[in-house]
Amino acid sequence: MKTGAWIIAAVLLAIVLITGATYEQVARARDREELRQIGRSIDIGGRALNLDCAGSGSPAVIFESGAPRPGYSWVFIQREAAKFTRACWYDRAGFGWSDLGPYPRTSAASAHDLHALLERAAIRPPYVLVSETSAAFDARVYTGFFPEEVAGAVMVDGVHPDLFLRLPQIRGKGAPVAKYAGYPQSVVSQAVSELGLLRLLSKPRPLGPLPPELTVEEWTTIWRLTNRPQARVALLQEFPATDQSIAQARAAGDLDDRPLRIVSGAPEDSALPEDDIGMQLQADLVRLSRRGKHVIVEEPSRGFLLYQAPHAVTDSVHEVVEEVRRLGRN
Secondary structure (H helix, E strand, O other): OOHHHHHHHHHHHHHHHHHHHHHHHHHHHHHHHHOOOOOEEEEOOOOEEEEEEEOOOOOEEEEEOOOOOOHHHHHHHHHHHOOOOOEEEEOOOOOOOOOOOOOOOOHHHHHHHHHHHHHHOOOOOOEEEEEEOOHHHHHHHHHHHOHHHEEEEEEEOOOOOOHHHHOHHHHHOOHHHHHHOOHHHHHHHHHHHHOOHHHHHOOOOOOOOOOOOOOHHHHHHHHHHHOOHHHHHHHHHHHHHHHHHHHHHHHOOOOEEEEEEEEEEOOOOOOOHHHHHHHHHHHHHHOOEEEEEEEEEOOOOOOOHHHHOHHHHHHHHHHHHHHHHHOOOO
16 A cells, blocks of 8 residues: 555544544533433542432441442432431442443452442441342452441342352353453453444443333433443453452352341242242352341342332341341441
């Protein structure tokens, strides 16, 4: 290729890159306008995590969502919990209104993030950690790192460390991606996101059915935050670290005699073998604590009990808070 052709190609490439970057910045400005931050940004050392608290009392309840859902997913349950104690949700690194964190995003990394966040925000322990799906690993690791700070726990559709061993077909769906996902792919995904390509190539998902107790505005906000390009980048930081997070959760040990509720959906009438295995694993999580109880919600769950059964979750949180108080651990 002649020198002139190289120059033209370089100019065209520069135009494309500048156009993409401009498109992304304009789109982010629109997002900031349409998705105004709920909560406050707390600096934890060169980056910020988003936190929102309501109510008063001890122990404080800390809500954490599993990827890719934002902390705002707990908005109704937080409102109810704030009637009997201090209730806070936060956005994990890269989700909701929080900044991306360094790769890889293991449960240990998330636990240290949360610890720094609560310290900087002056949210004093003890805490009741309320987690859902994969965030259950983070709650277990946090308890292992900072046992004196955790008074109780609630796990909603909590993922068991043996899930992929007992049900390999679940991991099989993501195996082709997991095989190649890693630090280089994380860097590339961030670059692609900065250039607007991730936003441009991602098909917007239609709004799902409105969950009980949420307004259309709240659900639209949750849905849009869940499907933002940054959340996809954050997923690529967490997904390759799944095995590390599982190992960290195992190493963290059990919850001793802390009050614990495992909230899960009942198997469907035409239960498949994997439904039985899933229920066995949920029942096994109860044995993490000598004060563990299994709360089975009537309607089946496919990982969305947080939205499907908010009252059952709230009741379990209330029970754990009251048990902590009866034990004098608040």
